[in-house]
Amino acid sequence: MMEGRKVSLAGSGPPLCPGSLHGQVGWKELRSDVTPGPSWEGEGSRACARNQEGGTNPAAAGATSGEERLRIQGSGRARRWIQRIQGSGRARRWVQRIQGSGRARRWVQRIRSRVRLTGRPEEEPAGPGRGQPEPAPPVPPFFSLARPGPAQPGPAARGAASSSPAAAMSGPGAALALLLLLLALPLPGLLQARPRYEPTWGSLDARPLPAWFDEAKFGVFIHWGVFSVPSFGSEWFWWYWQKEKREPYVKFMDTNYPPGFSYEDFGPLFTAEFFDANQWTDILKASGAKYVVLTSKHHEGFTLWGSKYSWNWNAVDVGPKRDLVAELATSVRNRTDLHFGLYHSLFEWFNPLFLEDATNAFKTRKFPTSKSLPELYEIVTKYQPEIIWSDGDGNAPDTYWNSTGFLAWLYNDSPVRDTVVTNDRWGAGSICAHGGFYTCSDRYNPGHLLPRKWESCVSVDRGSWGYRRDARLPDYLAVEDLVQQLAETVSCGGNLLMNIGPTHDGRIPVVFEERLRQVGAWLKVNGEAIYGTKPWRAQNDTLTPGVWYTFSPEEGKVNAIFLNWPVSGILELGEPQPKLGETQVKLAGYKELLKWVALGEKGMVIALPQLTPQQMPCQWGWTLQLTDVN
Incomplete structure (x- = not known):
């Protein structure tokens, strides 16, 4: 978390050792290899589809063209048929039961994405300049039936599943899929073109927030990374130790680690040997939360997945040797109805490319084009999170990050375009002004209604977002405090995102588990006053406090x-x-x-x-x- 700090990075920072951030790979090698390949939704995605072994270009495989789809949808007979189905009380109740199922929601979402990828008239890709979407990693072949995760079917599996998109959507399954899709979508959505959003704040801010987020009310934040290894003071350990040189952090390192020990040396010690995604998921479910947000990458730059753009500084290459994002995402989706989201830091404290851009007053854009933005496209296409919780602008404007270009792609063409929600941390000046929902500041609580949806993120540990071994019992919020925060936040139209910090070896400390289960027990009794509610004409009572x-x-x-x-x-x-x-x-x-x-x-x-x-x-x-x- 940014803790509301102003960070000055240009021309500063500790001395950098060759290959210090990413093992033995030097930055000259990295900078020569980080340019993303052509993968935007024009020629890149079509070329990717053509090159899949056993696969073909969807457009060339008999997929329904945009004109044909609109002709079918526009026929009077089709409209009357859809209206009869949607007007049936039995059908409505049946569809409501299906839509209430998390598994069905995700299935229909996959069907929608396939229909979009095959049925939309082809468009020219936008250029990668400012205000336009950056090149994105390849969109997975639309006939892949794999859940969002790290592993996609191999060539043999893909060929066995289907030799063409048309074959993948044929037979009785296609009829049922089409019926569910027609019933799940309102009639106007079938007969009218979906609006497309321009890469401007005026257009992006006008996008309606998906309804599920306002109805959810309560989520869990998880701060986990290499900072969980020293687990001292704060998740800002590296910055306080090497940049600000705060005395407690310097003393801690001098006392407990040998001379020359670097922050990168903590990487192999981030082991996660006790991490059990199913155990975490069961605790999350017991909390009564409706969504979870995991830090896929904090300001230290270490990614919890095997990012192609973070060589030797990710959880697959260093430490656990596991894709932690994939494991948790799969477990959450298989065992619960929670919405899965990812936190991602735009900047990295000591990345040489970012420091070079900062020295140039952000007139150069080497870091976002080769590191930060490719990572964002990567996590969206690979894990399909329904929340993108951005953070850490490094005092750079949104034009430097090309935030509007990325968000336009996210809302228009990404696999989660219909359900994804975003926050307001997309560059200096955007917080509490632009984006999906407002966060405004850490631990934000206005105490009154706001004209836009907002979220309050609160850590159970008052002093840190990550786990720290030096915390004392009074540092933790009691369940009474958390219930009060939840009631106040929801009454004023907000959501509460409650943060916990796991240990370096993958455990949720018992004090965090206890708080999660206590809030879940309270919600079992009082959940009707939280989930799906709206603010009343009065937020609090004028006669009796509390x-x-x-x-x-x-x-x-x-x-x-x-x-x-x-x-x-x-x-x-x-x-x-x-x-x-x-x-x-x-x-x-x-x-x-x-x-x-x-x-x-x-x-x-x-x-x-x-x-x-x-x-x-x-x-x-x-x-x-x-x-x-x-």
Whole structure:
């Protein structure tokens, strides 16, 4: 995380040893090999498809042309058929059940991407200049049935699966796939061309945020990397030790490591031998979170996947010798309905290419074109994350990063274009101004409604986002603090992203696991007041402190989350306007209706049930559900 710091990098930094960042590979070698090959969605992607063994160019394999597709969709008979299907109550309920399944959502998403890749009229690729998408890694062949992950089928497997796109989508399976796709898409989406976004903030900011993100409300952030090895002070260990030379960090290294020990020497010690993706996934599921965001690369530049653009400084070549991103992504998608997202740092503290660009006042763009942007295209096409959580602009403007060009590709042509959400950290000046949802600053909490969707990211460890061995018990947020953060954030229209830091050997420390499971237990009782809610007309109560409101639109319920159980057993609320003989009050997790008395035209006094601690529906905050209130 950036911690709101202004970092000055130009012409600064510690002395660099040859090959220090990437093992024995020198930077001259790296810089000569990092230019991405032609892989943008024009000639590059078509050439890639032609070159696959046993594969062919989708456009030449009998795929439906854009004109033919529009002609079919535009026929009156087809429209009436779709309307009859969509108008059937039985069909609607069946489709809702299918759409509620995470597995079905991902399957339909893959079908949509294949239809797009084969049915869209061909377009000329955009150039790689500023304001245009950079060359992207090859889009996987559309007939590949592999889940997002590191391994794609080999040539033999691809040839066995299908000799052409047309064959891959033929037979009874094609009919069912087409029916699901037609039902899952609203009729206007079939008959009208999808809007395309220009590489400008005005166009990109107008893109509607996919609905799932606002409905999710709660996610888990995971900060994991080489900084987990020293696990001292902060995930900014390298910067504080070698750039700012803070005394505690220098002393720590002098005391515990031999002279000449470099930060790169921590790489092989990042072992992850206890990392069990399924165990992590089960803990994430128990937390009640609806999405997870993993740091694929922090400011140190070490990637948790085997990036082609980070030789000998990634988890496949150094340390675990495993694709950690792929393992967690696969497990999350196979075992839960959580949405999988990736954090990615734009800049790297001590990368010579970035330092050279910074010295040139960012008038040269060697680093983003050869390192940062290719990595972004790589993780999107390879792992298909539904959240891109960008960070770390290094004080460089968004034009240096070509952020608008990348986002235009992401929203228009990427395999996750329909579901992906992005944040606001895309260059100096973009935070809290441009992007999908706003984060504004670390631990952001405005305390009031904002005109745009926002997210508050809060670390369970008050002092660090990564794991640190020197943390003390008071440094950790209690579950009461987390429940309060969640209630306040959701009542003001935000999402809460709760951060944990695993150890270098791949364990989620028990204090983090406990907090995750405690929040999950609270959500089992009070989840109706969180998931899928909207802000009410009042965010907090004007009479009793510590009461936060949300609104459940489908049930028409007002949820009053109160954090302190009154000793008197009487709770006064100043905001609701009850209706005599109609308003009902219920305590979440308790069966009986509660008695209440109106306080004039506005406000009410509610008699809470007399319960022992063992009878309480939960221990750290409670929800009153009010129906039929003005």
